[in-house]
Amino acid sequence: MYIIKVSVLKTEEGFLEKVMEKHVLKKFYGLTSPEFDRENYYGGSDLGLSFEKDKVIFKIWSPIADTVTVRLYHDLNNNSISDREITLDKENAGVWTCMISSKYIGWAYDYKFTFCDGTVTYANDPYAVAATINGVRSVIIDIAKIEVNDLVKLPSFTNPTDAIIYETSVRDITADKNGGFKYPGLFLGLSEKNTHTAQGYATGLSYLKSLGITHVQLLPMFDFGSLDEADPNHGYNWGYDPINYNVPEGTYSTDPADPVCRIKEMKYMVNELHRAGIRVVMDVVYNHVFDIHKQAFEQVVPGYYFKHDEKGNMIDDIGMGNAIASQRLMVRKYIVDSIIFWIKNYHIDGFRFDTMGVLDVDTMNLVVEEAHKIDPGILIYGEGWNIKPIERPLESGHDHASLMPNVGFFGENLRNAVIGESGEYADYRPGLVQGNLAEVGASGKKYYEQDVCEFVKGFMGSNGFHTYIAPHQLINYSTCHDNFTLYDALIAHLPNASRPEIIKRAEMSLAMILLAEGVPLIHSGQECLRTKNGNVNSYNAPIEENKIDWLRVEQNQDLIEFFKKLVNIRKNYSVFRIDDYKEISRIVRPYVLKQNGIFAFEYTMPTCKLYVLFNIKNETQLFNQIDLSGAKVILSNDNDLILSQHSSLGALSTSIVIVK
Incomplete structure (x- = not known):
């Protein structure tokens, strides 16, 4: 290893002199200096x-x-x-x-x-x-x-707010024996057509198509280092451990020892998803590598690819042992080249950047610029958590969103208001769908007033949060792979709730995300009460805990149908896909009754008005702020709904109605 033993000294010229233990190597432009880069x-x-x-x-x-x-x-x-x-x-x-x-x-x-x-x-x-x-x-x-027969080319996608993203992994969605897959856990498993349970319910690719989603976001599919490809069924991992950034993962291949096999099978999977009308978002991890001794960067140019402090020590921004220095020109070039490689060779339609805050603003803007030269409909978004924002170059966190107008960010404000927090990184507490107006964290802090404000603002596109410039920068979600599932989040705070109550709260949560202005992202299984047995970080838990249980899909068809109807409503009514804050202010008006947990949103359309009504309290409430006489119900889970000058909204209800 090319190790510098003593110190890093700045000279009068601004160069760096690296001093070795026994001798001075030589004076040169420091690897981290702009001069070296140029x-x-x-x-x-x-x-x-x-x-x-x-x-x-x-x-x-x-x-x-x-x-x-x-x-x-x-x-x-x-x-x-x-x-x-x-x-x-x-x-x-x-x-x-x-x-x-x-x-x-x-x-x-x-x-x-x-x-x-x-x-x-x-x-x-x-x-x-x-x-x-x-x-x-x-x-x-x-x-x-290495070409795919009968290549499917989808037209360029429209606006990001038209997207409905569904997050899963190749292995999770195809591993369950009840899914009827010939190739469980593999690229080919997610390519199979017409798979179904013993009772005839669609699974895998057919199931995804039936949901009406526009994009599937797949957990890492590049070559990662946390599993032995020679024994792919031994162990499980999400795969956030990069080894070869431009090589498909071997554990998803029918023959990991054949270098061509995994390429063919991944290309085929993407093409079959396209054939079903579903675009593919790839989860990418350019913020760190699995092991600097096993991955190429540190061996090829020691000291260049990773962040270091002034004493030459490697910086560990996110607890992974290393952090990529994307601000360096050849690191930035590598990330952009890699993205372009996946677009051109695998026809990937979007990229979700893991812990994007490690990367710098200029790199993310260049990624967007170069990707959109090929296809302006490609989605670019990521985790914008602020990673030491006062250090080094401007990092790609929420606080710099206005500097990256075509990059999306996972929105934590709406998430926390809807579903609360798991406690792993914040206060353990319920959100609006579990709280019954009494959201109190483990710390004793009361959250209801805060959640009311953040939900209304988040539901209307998050204008005023961080520095977002338009709703297309918001990835709205309540749960994803690295937290409670929706069902587990509900049960954690409502252990004695009945099944009908859990379903109504799940329906409300789905509606709060799918109808919010911005880009909705749904964690696989939200629509069928998926459980991971309360595990909030199942990255290496057994597949039995991570898999999609297709029997739960069979058992929760009513909830799935509610989900599908919400998807269709979002697609059919453009008022849920507005990408301009001024237009939202003109068209959407909120009515909030804090004291009884009612949230109503009025949408003014050319020939009618549409209303979304939530009653988050577990009892019937009166609502007389709007005359809903003669309103037509588009979708409702409220058996007690009465629409009039003095409307009555049933417990835990979600309704969408139109008044002409």
């Missing part, structure tokens, strides 16, 4: 492998290496020894290159780097598109020649 930036699009007729061209960026050697392996076994080694030539901007015959296509390769202090490192290719089992070595593959 002198060594490479803007070409050919890093990794490129193919010309009968030749394969290797290019890798390592400006501080003394020599770089590529080692070639005919045998893809990770224990095999190299059959040939070739020393690369150094070009401008720190790029090393060589050319070999195309007869080596299908061979494995890795790199050997020698530095001026005698340190030697070994790494696979950070730009690799194929890998041996467990991502140990890269493989020479021309991915452009």
Whole structure:
């Protein structure tokens, strides 16, 4: 390892002098300095492998290496020894290159780097598109020649507020034996058509299509390091542990040892989702790597890709042991290149950035700019939690949302108001759908007044929260993979509630998200009372805890139908998809009765008025602020609903009505 032992000193010229334990290496522009970036930036699009007729061209960026050697392996076994080694030539901007015959296509390769202090490192290719089992070595593959038959090309998506996103994972949604899958837990499992339970209820891809969603957001599908691909059924992990950013994960393949198989199967899965009219959002993790000793970055250019403090210590922003320094030009280029790779080669329709606040504003804006050159309908959004916002460059958190007008953010204000907080990172407390006007946290703090304000503001697009400029920047959600499921959040605060009560509260929660201005995201299973047995962080829990239980789908068809109707209402009425705060203020008017838990929203349309009515209290309430005589019910779970000058709203009810 290329380790600097003593200190990092600033010279008068603003350079950095790295002092080693026994001798001064040399004075050079510090790896973290703008000067180093400017002198060594490479803007070409050919890093990794490129193919010309009968030749394969290797290019890798390592400006501080003394020599770089590529080692070639005919045998893809990770224990095999190299059959040939070739020393690369150094070009401008720190790029090393060589050319070999195309007869080596299908061979494995890795790199050997020698530095001026005698340190030697070994790494696979950070730009690799194929890998041996467990991502140990890269493989020479021309991915452009791995094509999908009958490619489906969906038109560019419209406005982000037209999206309805459904979050799941390849494994979770296809693992249950009751789902009727031939390929459970695999890319091909999510590609299967007409799968169903023994009772004939749709599962997998067919189920997703039946819901009416526009996008499916899939947990990490790139090559991650937390599972053994040689034994894919042993253990479980969400996959937020990057090894090879541009290689599909092997545990989702029918043959992890075949580098081409996983590519073909992932491409096929995406194409079949497109055939069903569903766009694919990929969960990406450019904020950290699984292990700096196993992943290529630190071996290729030690000290460059990760954040360090003034003493040279690696910064750990998010408790993962390392944090990517996206503000450095070649790190930024890598992230953008990787996104473009997935768009061009797998036809991915959107990207959810994990802990996006680690990355800088300029990088996220460049991601959007380059992605939208290919397809302006591609969705870009992520977790905008503020990660030490006063340090280093402007980071991509909520507080800088106005600087990233085409980037979306998960909205915590509406989430907390609707469903409360789990207590893992904040106060353990209920929200409006569980609280019965008595939302009190474990700390003793009362939240009802705060939740009322944040719900109304959040439901109307979150204008005034952080620095959002329009509703398309809001990803509205109540639960997702790394917290309580909706059912578990309800049961946690209402352990003695009856099943009918739980269902009505679930329906209310779904409506509060699906009808809110912004972009709704639904965690898989919210619509069928999915449970993880109260586990708020099931990243490595057994598959039995994480899987979609298709028997619960059978048992909760009424709730699923309510969900489908909400989806159709959102699609059919543009007043729920307004992307302008001034227009929302003109069209939408809230009526709030804090004392009895009634929330009503009036939408003025050209020929009528539409009303969304919530009674969050577990008893019937009078509502006479609006004359609803003659109103037509579009959707309601209220068997006691009376619409008149003095309306009566049943307990825990959700209703949508129109008055002409």
